[in-house]
Amino acid sequence: MAHQDRLASLGRVAAGVAHEIGNPLTAIASLTQNLKYELEDPAAVQERAGLILQQCRRIDAIVRTLVGFSHEGTVGGQARPFTRVAVAPLLSEAVQLARLARKQHGVSFEHRCPEGLEVQGDAQRLEQVLVNLLTNAMDASPEHGVVELEADIDGGAVRLRVMDRGHGIPTELAQRVFEPFFTTKGPGEGTGLGLALAAGIVREHGGTMQVDKRQGGGTSVVVSLPEPRRMEASVNPEREAPA
Incomplete structure (x- = not known):
């Protein structure tokens, strides 16, 4: 029975790996397929190659995260030093990657961000x-x-908010969605690891994640991260200005 339980856990982790790296692999496939139409444009080829390398690095980061998660029960792993991250380009790149990963869904995006907004992190x-x-x-x-x-x-x-007009999440399940291996999707459609890993990354950045129902239907997910100056002050209290 113990052996069967270990095999079941291994299967769930393996499914989680496949699920998490599926998005960047889809992006790589899409970029590679379109590359043959741009061979006469060196600038376009260079841009595509850069995006492909970016997705390869993302797969490496995801695998490292999942290995740390399976070993320690947390995201953990080898941390890189946090830097100041401009939020507007971060949102634009995330939208571009999500669009590549789910091109067939016919869903459009609207993203808004004030100029100069930054967070501290990876x-x-x-x-x-x-x-x-x-x-x-x-x-x-x-x-x-x-x-x-x-x-x-x-x-x-700094609040990052993702909102949809889907079927929504029942109030009683709003916190359970962050539990490892819990999913509201149908069989074979989700592993329940994505939000657990995302919430772990947000906690490592000193932030919080909250899921709520939207008025009129749908779901709102809010990621709150400390401003860079506040995070820097908490890490280096001696740099705070005297009272």
Whole structure:
């Protein structure tokens, strides 16, 4: 029985790996297929090659995250130093990657972000969080629906909000969606690891993630991250200005 339980756990983790790297692999396939039409344009080829390399690095980061998750029960792993990350380009790249991964859904995006907004963190891992939330929102959206992604600042926190007009999440399940291997999708459609990993990454950045029902139908997921100056002050208290 213990052996069967270990095999079942291994199967769930393997399914999680396949699910998580599926999005960047789809993006790589799409970029590669279109490359043959741009061979006479060196600038376009160089841009495509850069995007493919970016997705390969993303797969590496996801695999490392999943290995750490399976070993320790947390995202963990080898941390890279946090840097200041401009939010507007982060949102644009996440939308581009999500669109590549779910091209067949016919869902459009609206994203809004004030100029100059920044967070402190690992851009690649934050992008992983946003792509996961966006693809979930696309999966939940009706055909030709709209997924909204916006950023603002409130009370010393940078808020990243992903909103859809799908079927919504029952209130009693709003917190369970962050549990490993819990999913509201049908059999074979989800592993329940995506949001658990995303929430772990957000916690590592000193932030929080909350899921709510939208008025009029749909779901809103809010990621709150501390402003860079507040995070820097908490890490280096001696740099705070004297009272």
